Amino acid sequence: MLASSASNQTGAAVGATAFPVIGPVGVVAVRQLVTALVLTPIVRPRLRGLRADQWWPILGLVAVFSVMNLSLYAAIDRVGLGLAVTLEFLGPLTVAIAGSRRPLDLGCAVLAGAGVVVLTSPGPTTDVVGIGLALLAATAWGCYILLNRTLGQRLPGLQGTAVASVVTAGAWLPIAIGWFAAHPPTAAALGLAIGCGLLSSIVPYVADLVALRRVPAPLFGTFTSVNPVWAALAGWLLLHQALEAHEWTGIGLIVLSNVVVSVRGFARTPAP
Template identity: 40%
Template sequence: MPAPSASPTTHATPAPAGAATTARPPAPGGSRFGPVALVVSAGISVQFGAALAVMIMPRAGAAGVVTLRLAAAALVLLLLCRPKVRGYLRADWGTVIAFGVAMAGMNGLFYQAIDRIPLGPAVTLEVLGPLALSVIVSRRLVNLLWAGLALAGVVLLAGHGGAGFGGLDPLGAAYALGAGAMWAAYIVFSARTGRRFPQADGLALAMAVAAVLSLPLGIVESGSALLVPSTLALGLGVAVLSSVLPYTLELLALRRLPAPTFAILMSLEPAIAATAGFLVLNQALSALDALAIALVIAASMGAVRSQTRKQPA
């Protein structure tokens, strides 16, 4: 599953709360290789964490894995951040709760998707949500071109018969698109939470809200299977790979990398997901599948770059 970005208007992927205030251009003459490596490493961690989640779904079910991931990530973040809970207005709590709802919806729908369709196609469909948000926010005619390019990728995806994208389970594809819509909401409320809560406190609190919301669904689907020690250990691994580690790496990268550059790098998520699906889950892609992924990635990058040119230096 996807991870953060830096600004509600310049990225095609979401940002952890607090990240909006940390992004700034690197010092003159400074190398960008370090922060770029951090972002790429975070993307690899997220998608290989998702592949691990697919492997343990037969044990705990999709809802159970979501519960394990969010609960473990919330526990780790609350222990690390120790956020204050006093001194905030009702509007602040409303924002962080909305952020948590978006997070729970994004994770829940995405994991239902990858339980039914390959990882690469799922992330490719999911990224359409942030891409649509970028096009809407920019209000630039050129971004209709990028939207059309993404649509071409989806048409290619849907029209390809056989074992590739064209053989996708319709319900799984619908879940992935729903996850994309929640990802767009996640972006909006992540930025708002970052303005109201210091550091990563808002992220930790929102993660706790998401964990509480997912808990009943996980219990209903998986019951006592969630308490099996080996399943708990694997769930903790998913939480670390998909949440704790990438959020930490991306927050570090955002301190030295401009937000638009960060967003372009995050647009590579579908390609990383397809690679993880192939290496871990043996989910092979055809040439047409790869072309569909490439079209959506190109559209996402183009939307970010055109939006960056619109803004003053």
């Protein structure tokens, strides 16, 4: 679980180093293509014979993959890796809290909201567009969880994710051709984007699948709380994006909110 988180955030930082040459759009395009090229021979997804009730969540994931990755990388380009990933983390936290009337869960929602205020420190110089992009990525991540849950009930293993990756790559191929025609990539930039695809997509997919066979889902959710911390460290080490004290405080409040919600879910999980 820790390896998955570290790989994901390191991949995002590696991809961000290619932004000056190919931009977030170029990195996302390469990431989508790499994901499909690696997953297809491993999973061997079957596109034929899928029912309508299987296709609609797949197409939903195609839209979510595109929006989530593009908005997150554009946010990283504007506000930094640590802040962008922490705000994106509000997506799964919202899904976990939604529908709950327990006072502690609602208190965690308030705590997370306070963390956002502390983290972003609203003012005249606040990058509202960057924050908005990160929150859009959070919304997409929440939708991803719901769609993936639905698809997981209708297709076995990684079949649904692999089919969605293939369709997403097909949708991004003409975008990639047009984008790289206007923004000629260097070999180094392409290598960084490919590394981003492997580290942020393939390694987490496989590691998460293996982890979820061994630990309860709520415990897995608790461990994902380390993502914003990994992102802040990766941003500092690889992108030289240092965070101020109030930003670390905001990250801490949001992470704490998720830990409390996840631990409560773990406590409510019946023993096997």
